[in-house]
Amino acid sequence: MKICLLGTGYVGLVSAVCFAELGHRVVGVDIDNKKIKKLKEGISPIYEPGLEEMLQKNLKSGRLTFTDNISEGIEGAKVVFNAVGTPPDEQRRVDLRYVREVAKQVGEELTDYLVFVNKSTVPVGTAEEVKRIINENLSSGAEFDVASNPEFLREGSAVEDFMNPDRIIIGVDSKKAEETLRELYKPITKKGFKLMVTDIKSAELIKYASNAFLAAKVTFINEVANLCDEVGADVREVAKGMGLDKRIGDRFLEAGPGYGGSCFPKDVDEFIRTSSDYGIEIRVLEAVSKANRFQRSVVLQKLKKHLPEIANKKVAVWGLAFKPDTDDIRESSAIEIVKRLIEKGAKVRCYDPIAMENAKEELKNKKNSITFVSKKEEALKGADALILMTQWEEFKDFTPKEIRKHLNIVIDTRNIWERKEFEEEGITYEGMGR
Numbered sequence: 469m470k471i472c473l474l475g476t477g478y479v480g481l482v483s484a485v486c487f488a489e490l491g492h493r494v495v496g497v498d499i500d501n502k503k504i505k506k507l508k509e510g511i512s513p514i515y516e517p518g519l520e521e522m523l524q525k526n527l528k529s530g531r532l533t534f535t536d537n538i539s540e541g542i543e544g545a546k547v548v549f550n551a552v553g554t555p556p557d558e559q560r561r562v563d564l565r566y567v568r569e570v571a572k573q574v575g576e577e578l579t580d581y582l583v584f585v586n587k588s589t590v591p592v593g594t595a596e597e598v599k600r601i602i603n604e605n606l607s608s609g610a611e612f613d614v615a616s617n618p619e620f621l622r623e624g625s626a627v628e629d630f631m632n633p634d635r636i637i638i639g640v641d642s643k644k645a646e647e648t649l650r651e652l653y654k655p656i657t658k659k660g661f662k663l664m665v666t667d668i669k670s671a672e673l674i675k676y677a678s679n680a681f682l683a684a685k686v687t688f689i690n691e692v693a694n695l696c697d698e699v700g701a702d703v704r705e706v707a708k709g710m711g712l713d714k715r716i717g718d719r720f721l722e723a724g725p726g727y728g729g730s731c732f733p734k735d736v737d738e739f740i741r742t743s744s745d746y747g748i749e750i751r752v753l754e755a756v757s758k759a760n761r762f763q764r765s766v767v768l769q770k771l772k773k774h775l776p777e778i779a780n781k782k783v784a785v786w787g788l789a790f791k792p793d794t795d796d797i798r799e800s801s802a803i804e805i806v807k808r809l810i811e812k813g814a815k816v817r818c819y820d821p822i823a824m825e826n827a828k829e830e831l832k833n834k835k836n837s838i839t840f841v842s843k844k845e846e847a848l849k850g851a852d853a854l855i856l857m858t859q860w861e862e863f864k865d866f867t868p869k870e871i872r873k874h875l876n877i878v879i880d881t882r883n884i885w886e887r888k889e890f891e892e893e894g895i896t897y898e899g900m901g902r
């Protein structure tokens with residue numbers, strides 16, 4: 469089947485490459501010429517394990533092509549995915565301008581039946597709006613359907629998640645759209661992975677409700693961790709004991725510096741606001757959002773306990789990506805902590821194995837207070853304390869002995885190390901909830 473992906477960011481590119489790997493003919497379209505140029509050369513603009521190899525393989529096979537010309541992309545396509553960004557605007561509402569733009573363009577270019585599928589995370593009711601926009605701009609008499617197919621991949625394991633999904637959710641209002649999407653996903657569903665068909669609004673809500681629930685789970689264990697700190701319990705033990713209950717499960721029960729990334733913060737905020745548009749107050753999520761913001765101050769309080777005067781102190785920060793195995797720093801807790809340290813007058817020495825270029829761009833107007841270094845050991849030189857923000861694999865084996873050569877205060881916001889080993893080296897160690 470020929471399909472088209474509009475937007476070749478984290479979701480669009482992974483989807484395009486994986487659909488090609490599954491045997492479909494795929495055209496990836498983006499307005500960013502630099503991205504398209506790189507992609508045509510087989511270079512992935514984002515870091516995602518396994519992605520670049522699969523990209524090159526499918527370019528070579530001819531099943532995967534890229535263009536900045538939307539007409540080329542949708543010509544002959546049976547399915548056109550909207551995978552453009554939906555970032556938060558200044559009021560932290562989802563900015564739908566890119567979605568509206570692609571809907572308009574598809575309306576103008578459409579000549580044959582196709583299914584326009586929202587893969588981007590969009591508030592309930594957006595499919596209806598998209599349908600109206602396509603209709604208003606339709607120059608041919610061609611028929612089309614609009615569907616919702618929210619994406620659940622996780623950055624850092626996106627290819628794996630796309631190929632082996634917990635579930636595929638399809639929101640449709642026509643049999644023809646359902647059949648087309650079932651056929652598209654057949655290479656995955658025939659391996660036994662679940663595909664659930666529902667109405668469009670329910671599909672739109674499944675995405676928000678899922679992310680909001682996971683954000684709440686993370687926040688819950690963070691708040692339990694704060695109590696553990698006070699009473700002298702170990703949150704890892706508490707989480708393990710809770711997780712043995714199948715109704716609870718052990719995933720997303722790792723205490724840390726608060727959730728970040730391009731999805732949870734914006735999706736929680738939008739879910740609250742969408743609900744409020746309909747006169748529904750989701751109080752639990754208001755608390756989640758507030759508690760998550762507070763969690764960043766918990767990290768700084770831990771530092772302040774041992775370094776009361778942060779101004780003019782040097783602080784090493786390990787990890788800038790919002791989680792390991794990605795170069796994505798959008799709404800990363802690490803970036804937020806770096807900014808707050810600088811506001812308090814600290815000099816920060818940063819290291820991240822992959823996300824450094826993105827971080828440099830994000831923090832460029834703070835460069836007088838930051839030193840970016842290319843080796844983790846370098847960050848420790850002359851520093852008064854180390855804050856571990858992202859649990860990259862390469863940090864896990866670093867020994868307290870090595871750290872002790874440079875400093876004696878460590879804040880491990882991901883609980884990757886053992887307190888005892890650090891204390892034996894005479895290092896003041898703070899974990900989260902231990």
Ligand SMILES: NC(=O)c1ccc[n+]([C@@H]2O[C@H](COP(=O)([O-])OP(=O)(O)OC[C@H]3O[C@@H](n4cnc5c(N)ncnc54)[C@H](O)[C@@H]3O)[C@@H](O)[C@H]2O)c1
Pocket residue numbers: 474475476477478479480497498499500503551552553554566569570587588589590619620621622623730731
């Ligand atoms: N990143 C994730 O882990 C993830 C997971 C699930 C869902 N989502 C959702 O998927 C959507 C995309 O997220 P992302 O992280 O891939 O975003 P992104 O910012 O990485 O990519 C968006 C891409 O769309 C392109 N674009 C914008 N306007 C365009 C147009 N008119 N035509 C063609 N391309 C255009 C941009 O140039 C960019 O390359 C969002 O709604 C997000 O919430 C993201």
